[in-house]
Amino acid sequence: MSTSFDGFDLGSFWEESDYAREHYQDEPPTEELVRAIERELGYRLPRAYVELAGHRNGGIPLKQNHRTDKPTTWDDDGIAITGIFSIGRQKRYSLCGPLGSRFWVDEWDYPPIGVYFANTPTAGHDMVALDYRECGQEGEPKVVHVAQGDEFEITVVAEDFASFIRGLKDDDEYEAGA
Numbered sequence: 001m002s003t004s005f006d007g008f009d010l011g012s013f014w015e016e017s018d019y020a021r022e023h024y025q026d027e028p029p030t031e032e033l034v035r036a037i038e039r040e041l042g043y044r045l046p047r048a049y050v051e052l053a054g055h056r057n058g059g060i061p062l063k064q065n066h067r068t069d070k071p072t073t074w075d076d077d078g079i080a081i082t083g084i085f086s087i088g089r090q091k092r093y094s095l096c097g098p099l100g101s102r103f104w105v106d107e108w109d110y111p112p113i114g115v116y117f118a119n120t121p122t123a124g125h126d127m128v129a130l131d132y133r134e135c136g137q138e139g140e141p142k143v144v145h146v147a148q149g150d151e152f153e154i155t156v157v158a159e160d161f162a163s164f165i166r167g168l169k170d171d172d173e174y175e176a177g178a
Helices: 018-023 031-041 047-055 101-106 161-167 171-175
Strands: 065-067 078-080 114-119 126-131 142-147 153-158
Touching: 047 161, 065 161, 065 171, 101 114, 126 153, 142 161, 153 161
Parallel strands: none
Antiparallel strands: 065 078, 114 126, 126 142, 142 153
16 A cells, blocks of 8 residues: 555654653544544545654654745745654644644634644744635645744745655755755
8 A cells, every 4th residue: 555655764753752752742643533633624634644653653854954935934945843743732843732733823823724733843833734715625735834923924845744754854965055
């Protein structure tokens, strides 16, 4: 069976740390949990997100930088993330957890464009989201960077979630322009 990550090494994708296990990483989600989280969020999660969660449900990637086509508040041509939220409710950084997607909309006034799924080194002053504005609640969302400090400017990072994950670079690759 073909998956979104065929040929991609998920075995060396994640950082192993107590912090990641405590705040991000959860058990692989069941189909029932995925559907319940989707109902709670109001959006169908991308198949690639669910597949990634089946391998490891949330955590801190070893590669945390991604190029963009235009400047962001983070860099002239890219963004950085610090973690990817798990599909669940229990972990601090889970999609429906204490600092999950709704928190950023309800408490920080981020625009309700979809699902906020990755935080950044700015501690909430910019976030990464699945943007459903063009595709609707059931479609395949783009991945965007949303800059709170720049009047919530939205910058497209990747056309879909799988491309976002495949496009993450480590510091050396990013600095070398790879």
